[in-house]
Amino acid sequence: MATNVTQTAAATMTCTGSGSHNWFFCNFTCTIKPNAEQTKYQVDVTGEWWNNGRLDWSGDCDFIARFHVTDLPDEQVKKVRLKTEVHGTGARYTFGPLSFETGSAKDKTITLNIDLDLTVTTGTNGKPGIYHLSDKGNITHFRKNNWTFDLSEIQLGNKPATPTLTNNNKYNNNAGISASTNSLTIGVSSSDWGKPDNGKIFWSCSNGTKGELEKTSQFNINGLSPGTSYTVTVYLKNTIGSSESASITIRTRHNPPKLTLTIDSVDLEKINLSWTSDKDLADAQYQVDGGSWIKTGTGKSGTFTAKWFNPKTTHTIVFWGRSTATYDSLETYTEGKSATTLDRAHITSIGDCTFGLAIKINIASESAKPLQLEIWTEGNGLSPRFTFDVPKGTFTFNPTQDQLDKMYKCYPKSNEVPIKFLLTTKGEWKNWPDEQQNKTLLLTGIAKTQHVGVNNSARRCQVWWGDENNTPRRAVSWVGDSSNNSRRTI
Numbered sequence: 027m028a029t030n031v032t033q034t035a036a037a038t039m040t041c042t043g044s045g046s047h048n049w050f051f052c053n054f055t056c057t058i059k060p061n062a063e064q065t066k067y068q069v070d071v072t073g074e075w076w077n078n079g080r081l082d083w084s085g086d087c088d089f090i091a092r093f094h095v096t097d098l099p100d101e102q103v104k105k106v107r108l109k110t111e112v113h114g115t116g117a118r119y120t121f122g123p124l125s126f127e128t129g130s131a132k133d134k135t136i137t138l139n140i141d142l143d144l145t146v147t148t149g150t151n152g153k154p155g156i157y158h159l160s161d162k163g164n165i166t167h168f169r170k171n172n173w174t175f176d177l178s179e180i181q182l183g184n185k186p187a188t189p190t191l192t193n194n195n196k197y198n199n200n201a202g203i204s205a206s207t208n209s210l211t212i213g214v215s216s217s218d219w220g221k222p223d224n225g226k227i228f229w230s231c232s233n234g235t236k237g238e239l240e241k242t243s244q245f246n247i248n249g250l251s252p253g254t255s256y257t258v259t260v261y262l263k264n265t266i267g268s269s270e271s272a273s274i275t276i277r278t279r280h281n282p283p284k285l286t287l288t289i290d291s292v293d294l295e296k297i298n299l300s301w302t303s304d305k306d307l308a309d310a311q312y313q314v315d316g317g318s319w320i321k322t323g324t325g326k327s328g329t330f331t332a333k334w335f336n337p338k339t340t341h342t343i344v345f346w347g348r349s350t351a352t353y354d355s356l357e358t359y360t361e362g363k364s365a366t367t368l369d370r371a372h373i374t375s376i377g378d379c380t381f382g383l384a385i386k387i388n389i390a391s392e393s394a395k396p397l398q399l400e401i402w403t404e405g406n407g408l409s410p411r412f413t414f415d416v417p418k419g420t421f422t423f424n425p426t427q428d429q430l431d432k433m434y435k436c437y438p439k440s441n442e443v444p445i446k447f448l449l450t451t452k453g454e455w456k457n458w459p460d461e462q463q464n465k466t467l468l469l470t471g472i473a474k475t476q477h478v479g480v481n482n483s484a485r486r487c488q489v490w491w492g493d494e495n496n497t498p499r500r501a502v503s504w505v506g507d508s509s510n511n512s513r514r515t516i
Contacts, residue, residue, distance in 0.1 A: 028179035028180055029059060029060075029180070030057055030058060030059035030180065031057070031058045031059075031175050031176065031177060031179070031180065032055065032056065032057040032058075033055070033056055033173070033175065034053055034054070034055040034056075035053065035054055035056075035170050035173060036051070036052070036053050036054075036170075037052040037053060037054055037073075037140070037142065037168035037169060037170050038168065038169050038170065038171075039051075039052065039165060039167070039168050040165070040166050040167040040168075040169070041155075041158055041161070041163045041164065041165045041166065042153070042155065042163040042164045042166060043158050043160075043161030043162055043163015043164070044161050044163065045160060045161040047158075047165070049077060049078045050075075050076075050077045050078075050165065051075060051076055051077070052073060052074070052075040052142065052168040053073065053074045053075075054071055054072070054073050054140055054170050054173075055071070055072045055073070055074070056069065056070070056071050056138065056140075056173065056175070057069075057070045057123075058070075058136065058175055058177060058180070059180065060180060060181070060182050061127050063184065063221075064181075064182050064183050064184045064221055064266075065130065065131075065182065065183075065184075065221055066127040066128060066129055066130060066182070067127065067128055067129045067133070067136065067177065067180070067182070068125060068126075068127050069093070069095075069125065069126055069127070069128060069136075069138070070122070070123040070124070070125045071091070071093065071122055071123060071124045071125075071140065072120060072121065072122035072123045072124075073091075073106070073120065073121045073122055073124075073142065073168075074118055074119070074120045074121075075108070075118070075119055075121075075168070076118040076119065086107055086108070086109045087107065087108060087109075087146075087147045088105045088106070088107050088146070089105070089106050089107075089108055089142060089143060089144055089146055089147065090103060090104070090105060090106070090142075090143040090146050091103075091104045091105075091106050091124050091140065091141065091142050091143070092104075092139075092140070092141040092143060093124070093126060093138060093139070093140055093141075094138070094139040094141075095128045095129070095136055095137070095138060095139075096136075096137035096138070096139065096172075097137070098128055098129060098133070098136075100126065100127075100128040100129075102126035102128075104124040104125075104126070106121045106122065106124060106142070107121065108121060129177075130182065131182040131183055131221055131222040131223075133177065134176070134177055134178045135174060135175065135176055135177060135178075136174070136175045136177060137172055137173065137174045137175075138170070138173040138174075138175070139169070139170070139171045139172065139173070140169065140170045140171075140173065141167055141168075141169050142167065142168040142169070143166075143167060144156055144165055144166055144167060144168070145166050145167070149164050151164070154166060181265065181266070182221055182222065183220060183221030183222045183223075183264060183265065183266045184218070184220050184221050184266055184267075185220050185263075185264060185266040185267030185268060185269060186216055186218060186219050186220035186225050186262035186263070186264060186268070186269040187216050187217045187218040187219075187220070187262075187269055188216070188261075188269050188270040188271075188272055189214050189215065189216045189227075189260050189261070189262050189269060189272050190214075190215045190216065190217075190272065191212055191213065191214060191258065191260055191272050191273070191274040192212070192213035192215070192274070193210070193211070193212070193213070193274065193276050194211040194212065194213040194244045195209075195210070195211035197279045197354065198354075198355075201276075202275070202276060202277060203276065203277050203278075203279055203354065204276050204277065204278045204279055205279055206278060206279060207250075207252040207253075207278050207279050207280070207281055208248065208249065208250045208251070208252065208278065209246050209247060209248045209249075209250055209278070210231075210246065210247045210250065210256060210258065210276050210278070211244055211245075211246050212229070212244060212245055212246075212247065212258055212260070212274065213243060213244045214227055214242065214243060214244060214245070214260060214262075215243065216262060216269070219241065219262065219264075220262065220264045220266060220267075220269070221264070221266070222264055222265060222266075223241070223264070224241070224264060224265070225241055225262050225263055225264035226238055226239060226240060226241065226262070226263055226264075227239040227240075227241065227242065227245065227260060227262060228260065228261050228262075228263060229245070229247075229258060229259065229260045230258070230259050231247055231256055231257070231258050231259075232256050232257040232258075233250065233256060235247065235249075250278050251278065252278055252279065252280055252281045253277065253278060253279070253280040253281070253353070253354075254277065254278050255275055255276070255277040255278075256275070256276060256277070256278070257273055257274070257275045258273065258274055258275075258276070259271050259272070259273045260272055260273075260274075279354050279356075280305070280349070280353045280354045280356060281356075282349070282356040282357065282358040283303045283304060283305040283307060283347050283348075283349045283353065283356065283358055284303065284304040284305075284358075285301060285302070285303050285345055285347050285358055285359075285360045286301060286302045286303075286360070287299060287300075287301050287343070287345040287360040287363050288300050288301070288363075289343075289363055289365045290329070292365050292366065292367055292368055293367065293368055293393055293395075294337050294367060294368045294370065294392075294393040294395050294451065294453050294454075294458070295333055295334060295335050295336070295337065295367060295453050295454055295455045296331050296332060296333035296334070296335060296367070296454075297331070297332045297333070297335070297341065297343065297365045297367065298329065298330075298331050299312075299329065299330055299331070299332065299343060299345075299363070300327070300328070300329045301322075301327065301328055301329075301330075301345050301347075301360075302326065302327045303325075303326050303327070303347055303349075304326075305326070305349045305350070305353045306324070306325060306326055306349065306350045306352070306353065307324050307325060307326070307347040307348060307349060307350065308324060308348055308349065308350040308351070308355065309321070309324065309347070309348045310322050310323055310324060310328065310345070310346070310347045310348075311345075311346050311347075312330060312332065312343055312344065312345050312346070313343070313344045313346070314332050314341055314342070314343055315341055315342055316342075319346065333454075333455070334455050335367045336367070336458075337367050337368060337369050337370040337451070337453075337458050338366065338367060338368070338369040338370070339366065339367055340364055340365070340366045341364065341365065341366075341367070342362040342363065342364045343362065343363050343364075343365075344359060344360060344361075344362045344363075345359070345360040345363075346358070346359050346360075368392040368393040369392050369393075370391075370393075370451040370458040370459075370460060371389055371390065371391035371392075371393075371395075371397050371418060371449055371451045371460060372389070372390050372391075372449065372460050372461075373387055373388070373389055373447055373449050373460060373463050374388045374389065374390045375387075375388045376388075376447060376463060376465055379445050379465045379466060379467045379468065380467070380468050380470055380472070381430070381433065381434070381467055381468060381469045381470065381472075382425075382430060382470075382472045383472065384422050384423060384424040384425075385422070385423040386420055386421075386422050386423075387399065387416075387420070387421045387422075387423060387447065388419070388420050389416060389417070389418045389419060389420070389421060389449060390418060391418035391451065393451065395451050395452055395453060396415065396451075396452040397415070397416050397417065397418065397449060397450070397451060397452070398413060398414070398415055398416070398449070398450045398452060398457075399413070399414045399415075399416045399421060399447065399448070399449050399450075400412070400413050400414075400447070400448045400449075400450070401413075401414070401423055401445065401446070401447055402445070402446055403433045403436045403443050403444065403445050403446070403467060404436060404443070404444055404446070405436030405437055405438050405443045405444070406435060406436055406437070406438060408432075408435055408436045409436075410429070410432035410433060410435075410436070412425075412429055416449075433445075433467065434469075437469055441468060441469040441470070442466050442467070442468060442469070443466070443467050443469070444464055444465070444466060444467070445464075445465050445466065445467040446462060446463070446464050446465075447462070447463045447464075447465070448460065448462045448463075
């Protein structure tokens with residue numbers, strides 16, 4: 027590449043007179059090179075003039091050289107001091123350099139128009155310019171127009187400055203963490219991108235990838251792994267040279283914690299659950315049926331009990347967790363897990379109810395909670411109640427004589443009395459009664475309902491009676507009371 031372009035050309039003289047002017051000459055020499063910053067072209071013009079004829083002007087004088095660059099807004103005016111004598115002897119005089127800056131790297135040709143203006147002085151005839159005695163005219167200008175220079179071999183510019191790198195996709199305003207789990211967005215800036223400005227960005231990543239980009243303010247590196255630190259190195263390059271390298275280290279954001287929620291067991295009033303996380307949790311909570319959030323443990327696993335439910339009701343539990351700061355304090359939820367609490371115990375069947383005989387009650391229970399059975403009869407304003415702790419399965423009510431006596435007193439004038447059964451499941455929160463069941467307790471005479479003296483002591487006995495076929499049958503005795511009302515006896 028060339029460092030400069032130099033050309034010499036003869037200037038054209040203008041005179042207000044007529045005749046020959048081949049005794050007064052001027053040449054321009056122009057050298058074009060990059061300025062110190064290599065951002066513009068520096069134009070240096072020197073001149074040489076000479077005469078071999080008489081001039082009615084002597085001494086030194088400041089003239090003006092005007093430079094105009096075609097198609098560019100630059101017009102430079104420079105003063106130049108020339109000296110000449112009345113009688114020319116062929117002596118030569120040089121002036122300059124006259125310098126100015128113009129253009130840019132995109133300009134590959136420059137056309138100059140140079141005008142050495144002599145009209146700023148006055149000839150001896152009182153008119154502008156140098157008085158030309160032979161034709162009574164004044165020499166006014168030396169010009170070189172449409173002077174074109176090919177600058178394609180001159181390289182303007184400078185190499186780029188060291189870039190500044192930034193994280194342009196920060197997580198929680200943390201410059202060291204990307205908001206993305208699989209990519210980095212690298213911002214690139216420079217105090218000087220260099221000239222010419224057709225530079226490129228060259229980058230490499232610690233994962234082994236690299237790339238080349240046109241000049242841009244940022245770029246992405248994709249296909250990365252979550253929660254991993256990467257070092258990105260960048261330098262800038264143009265046709266002049268390369269910048270120093272700059273590096274930045276950024277970690278991709280972690281994935282949110284992966285949570286699992288498991289229903290371990292259900293009970294009458296509660297649901298027992300366990301949870302796990304692939305990352306340490308700083309906070310964990312659960313929600314039941316869209317209600318308020320309830321705190322539970324931290325770490326990577328734990329258990330909790332959702333409770334105080336009604337039996338045989340379905341509930342949906344959602345688990346939420348937030349990872350520790352080490353894992354970017356990310357939140358996630360599980361899908362809702364639904365479970366149904368166990369049912370309260372139920373009486374499935376009751377055997378025959380005959381006064382004096384055992385009664386079998388079958389009980390079904392899903393839970394292991396304690397069960398309580400209440401049995402009672404009602405009649406004659408009486409309601410004797412008997413309470414038992416019972417197991418699930420079959421319970422046999424084999425009434426004692428005292429219990430029989432109390433129930434016997436409930437009978438009215440018929441041989442039937444209602445007998446009632448109520449089963450209750452004892453929960454941790456409260457007790458849960460089954461639906462009351464009602465049966466009829468029949469009095470058939472098989473129980474001991476009479477008293478008889480044996481060895482001067484009262485003994486209970488059954489009453490038998492002979493029927494029309496002289497066959498003994500059990501009977502219930504009735505007596506008349508003091509008001510002539512019939513009463514069962516005992």
